[in-house]
Amino acid sequence: MTATTGPGPHPSRRLFLGMAATVPLALSGTLALGTRPAYAADAAYVMGYFTESAALLDANYGLHLAVSTDGLRWMPLNQNNPVVTPTAGAGGLRDPFIMRKQDGTFVVLATDLKGFDWGYNSQYIHVWDSADLRTLTGYRRIKLHDMVTHSWAPESFWDAGRGAYGIIYSSVNASGHGVIMVNYTTDFQTVSSPQVFFDPGYDIIDGTLAVGVNGVNYLYHKRDETLVGARSTTLNPGSFTPFSTAAAHGATEAPTLVKSLTSGSWYLWGDTYSPNGVFYAWQSNDLAAGTWTPLDQRLYTQPLNSKHCTIATITTSEYDNLVAKWGSPAWNRLKSYNYPDRYVRHANSVARIDVYPFDPYTESQWKLVPGLADSAGVSFQSVNFPTRYLRHYNYDLRLEENDGTATFAADATFHRTAGLADSAWSSFRSHNFPTRYIRHTGFVLRIDPISTTTDKADATFHVGY
Template sequence: MSTRPRPSRRHVLGMAAAAPLAASGALALGAGTARAADSAYAMCYFTESTNLGLGTDYGLHLAVSTDGLNWTPLNQNNPLVTPTAGALGLRDPFLLRKQDGTFVVLATDLKGTDWSYNSQYVHVWDSADLRTFTGYRRLKLHDMATHSWAPEAFWDAGRGRYAVIYASVNSSGHNVIMVNHTTDFVTASAPQVFFNPGYDVIDGDMAVGVNGVNYLFFKKNQTVAAARSASLDPGSFTEFGTGVAHGGTEAPTVFRSLTSNTWYLWADTYTPNGVFYAWRSTDLAAGTWTALDQRTYTQPVNSKHCGVATITAAEYTNLLARWGAPAWNRLKSYNYPDRYVRHADYAARIDVYPFDPYTDAQWQLVPGLADASAVSFRSVSHPTRYLRHYDYVLRLDVNDGTAAFAQDATFHRVAGLADPSWASFRSHNQPTRHIRHSGYVLRVDPVTTATDRADATFSVGY
């Protein structure tokens, strides 16, 4: 048996096997049926922070988005539910909208990074609305002395059943994509080999019924590759196209925009607290992808192996009402979008994400200490401390209650100087100066050049 690769932290496709938009604008599912048009997205994931630190949690996390690119974590980025059997933790959760309109959640039965742990089961929950999760159980998929990694499900209309695909090592001695069929996610048929190209593959992710073609995305070596077939029969998929990678890349999640003829491919790196990267395509059949600028998308903090499902406007609103949006924000640099504003040894700077403690980059934007119409930046990890300028350099200091401190720690949010859809922050008591980075250190400086404007522009998100 060949050496098994490190498993992906991949959450599978969440779009009920993302399929084309019907002429009415409704989403055509893998079954070819149409349902009411969705207008938002839900993402499931687990979390790992650098070196498996503070932000690591092997429970089910959810975030929501209106554009599929920028995400609002729910429940303060804490888990909504955690397994109570098996390994007592999950990886690679997957969210499927079933034929009856309700949801099912599947996940790898594994807590942490003990890749030698072999489970023949996957975790399962039912949910009517993603506000409650019921019927927790484990679904047995095989009797082999191996794992069941990164489960995904899709509706197989020809068989009138759901297909559950996952990675296991079979008699070939390497990881292949297996498939079982089920009607209820309580019991499943005997496993079959779904895709075995002759080399190690994990992280199967499906887009079903796209102009009569079914697409399978998967991790091959350190690359996300693709195969396709006119049927959903085991063994019928053939690799095609050009793979994508950004370092060691895994965990593909492919879904279609609800507002344009655009497909998104999300994938992440396999180190703890891996970074998501995203690509776009307007034609899956072409087999090529274009990398997105990191300015255009932001992953939930510490998220790993995401899966995406479409939801209605009412579901989006109800999820925010039930679980709440974060009570903090992160600030992304405009011209260095892989960097976020954080404090380190009480100095304010922009650093490459990820880092620990990740809470050093979380801020509460509170009413300005000197002017309630402005803002002050209170640290989440040091809540008695605020960003303030001192000799034009920003640092994190304890509020001493003086008028001078209040003015130094107050800033007026204005339209982004480099992009009005972003934000810039003008000093309250030095009104000719804005917060900007210089040598990655934050200062308040006059802004005169295009470079200055880019240095002084940030996104306020999560």
């Protein structure tokens, strides 16, 4: 996470690390925590995030959760509302991090910051414990240092050699540039003195680790609005060396490394600047190579308005229990097949596809209800204007009030079929003009006969969240 003034912390934050008073950590040999449960049991993913929309109509600084079976397409839980919100410090969070501990339970960390008050300079981070992410308990803040500077984007890792967890976070060193710090803890209650974990000599921020990959540890971070990596055969502070090429899509921050549970692929997620945040993803089959290939946006969909995510693996049972506890969304969003950065929305009652993100974001939320003229079909009910539906008029799609007539019902009913350009996606055939399908032309939606390859792509959508 980054202040809007530049890629790193404010240059005026020049404080000496040697001045920090610390909380003692009692380490008595290795911990009797046992071995971390095998990843072989994990078959799904959970994401944590906060929300900001384009014009900040959805700016919520509580912990949000989403789940996925493939780690690419995400379903928000709790109607994309927070599952918990901090009650101390700034009263909000940014940059949440979820980790399964050695005993199989979870810990959640987050930056103590609400909104864009970059000068807040909290020395604390938010912490919760959880057995299953359905209930978050033991809320507290822990102090990482005594410097008049921040503790941003905390993450944690298990350091087997120390028998302790490391907590890394972004802060400022004695020379006034951004570095990644580390404290150690056995219980996420008390922490050791802070140390500089990685300082390449220039501003960096937002560290994320992949530990023990073929004997190597990888630390990705933000430098100059790009995501780059460093690596080390140990986890010792000061041991990491820069090595990778940069990944970026415009001004990019907040890297998250995720390994596929079904292949040898790794994914690197990044986030563009607040508040117009969009996630982008890159893929690599070899972390040691340090090169990344941009992932086709057709393959992934971020939770609505999500910012600076964390991704952890979970079991099928945990996935099912999370959905049962928090519920799946009562709405959907529709992504264009051939313009996957665009989503179906209504604007001034006209149905169209526009580049995400935009506000009001509720214009892109739809309830797919049984067809008004045929319950085997589907009608698109607006979330923010629930008495209005998409209907065609002179073949153009518009958002209009249901007048209760048979004509309106027929115009507002469509039949969902396998996608004309990709059978894993969806297309929608008009109920009363069955040779015509919903498609976009000039980014505006209408119903047309479909024949060409371009027509088929224009008429294909992904129904997600």
